[in-house]
Amino acid sequence: MNVLWAILLVVVLAAGWVLNLFGLPGNWLNVAAAVCYAWLFPAGQRLSVSWWVVSAVLLLAVAGEVLELVAGAAGARRLGGSRRSAVLALAGSWAPGKGPGNRSGVFSAHRQRMYLDRSPSPRGHSTRCQ
Numbered sequence: 022m023n024v025l026w027a028i029l030l031v032v033v034l035a036a037g038w039v040l041n042l043f044g045l046p047g048n049w050l051n052v053a054a055a056v057c058y059a060w061l062f063p064a065g066q067r068l069s070v071s072w073w074v075v076s077a078v079l080l081l082a083v084a085g086e087v088l089e090l091v092a093g094a095a096g097a098r099r100l101g102g103s104r105r106s107a108v109l110a111l112a113g114s115w116a117p118g119k120g121p122g123n124r125s126g127v128f129s130a131h132r133q134r135m136y137l138d139r140s141p142s143p144r145g146h147s148t149r150c151q
Contacts, residue, residue, distance in 0.1 A: 022065070023067055023068045026062065030058045034055075037051040037054065043051065048082040048085050055079075076114075093106075093111060093113060
């Protein structure tokens with residue numbers, strides 16, 4: 022039975038990773054899955070996860086959120102955004118309801134620049150998306 026729970030944990034962790042690709046809070050799903058698994062199977066049992074591992078998962082999730090926050094502000098400033106846009110990028114990285122339509126960070130700043138940049142590329146074509 023423990024093997025089935027371990028397989029379920031791996032499936033949920035993979036789902037959390039996929040959610041991150043779509044801008045959804047997959048990190049926190051992974052933290053919740055690790056906490057639940059560590060609570061169900063205390064240390065010392067076969068296929069258990071210690072609370073040290075859960076603490077490391079939590080630390081990595083917080084570090085990922087901080088990195089996203091900083092990358093959003095830096096991406097806005099790097100691409101010519103104002104101080105206000107950097108502050109709004111910071112606010113957007115913490116805003117609830119993150120989803121496929123609400124992207125923050127360097128990726129969105131790059132996409133915005135693609136739409137706003139009207140200068141020709143080295144090949145003579147416009148870099149603006151058509």
